Amino acid sequence: MSVSQTTMDKLYGMRLSVMAQAYRDQEEVPGVADMTFDERFAMIVDAEWDGRRINKRTRLLRQAGFSDPEANVIDIRYDADRKLDKAKMVELSNCGWVKARRNVVITGASGAGKSWIACALGVAACNAFYSVRYVRMPEMLDELTVAKDEEWLKSKKRYTKCDVLIVDDWLLEKIRGEQARELLEIVESRLRTGSLIICSQFSPAGWHAKLGEGAIADAVIDRIVYRSDVIHIEGDESMRKRIG
Structure with missing residues (x-):
């Protein structure tokens, strides 16, 4: 031929x-x-x-813009003191939660490996052909609280149109009223468009004080938590020391 x-x-x-x-x-x-x-x-x-x-x-x-694009769920460390549920992590890596538009909240101390696990789940989602966006919360709020021009609209679409939005460094410090309103808009839109992965040093019970205690705080927390899988990483030694 x-x-x-x-x-x-x-x-x-x-x-x-x-x-x-x-x-x-x-x-x-x-x-x-x-x-x-x-x-x-x-x-x-x-x-x-x-x-x-x-x-x-x-x-x-x-x-996606991952902070750690090489993260992979098969490399998650299940040291006894971290108290991670391997069966749950394997389940999440199959991305059924993305299809169901559920969220994942990852909590733990600084250095516990929250960001790495979030990126590993995000990479798994990309491998399943879902669109993912990674962002640190301070950077996202800076983008969303500037003058509402064409660039602002593009930024907002990046955070609302993807299948999975990973928000790292969630509520490290108290945010202003305008920031809380923009955050609510993002969270509300994701109820219809996709899932969230949130990395926080604080459990959802501690978010109220950071969001201002009012109705907006109630709305943000309710929209996230009621359909979330919460993963808490234990352990006194940071991942930097474990792999160092």
Whole structure:
């Protein structure tokens, strides 16, 4: 079988480069002359399909902006003093919670490994072809409390349109009323559009004081907690010392 250059040119012209290469590579496949048209065509389509999925996964991982893009759920440490439930972590890594639009709240002391586990779950979501965005809460609030221009709208869409939003350093300090209102808007929108992963040094019971104690605080906490899996990481030694 010899490939047609005209067909190759058309495939490249339609940006089907993987399919074009698979078409050319069939010249080297043993026994290709004995294959049916459907068998040869299926091989070419499979190559294009796989190539697009790989490219999509790569793009999702790049766009997520993880603080630790190499984090992987298979590398989670289950040291006895951390008191992590391995079965629960495996369940979360399967991303059923994303499909159900549930949240994950990860709490623990500074250095406990909250951010790393959040990124590991985020990477698992990207591998399942969900869109993810990682951001530190101070940076997000800075973006959302500036003048409401076109750039502000783009920023807000980044936090509301993705399947999973990871908010790190959640409520490290008390926030202002305007910030609390913008936070409520983000949380409210995510009820309809997707899931949250929140990393906090404080349990949800301690969020009220940081949010201002009023109705906005009640609304933010209620919208997050009622549909969340809460993971608390124990242990007195930080992960930096454990892996050092």
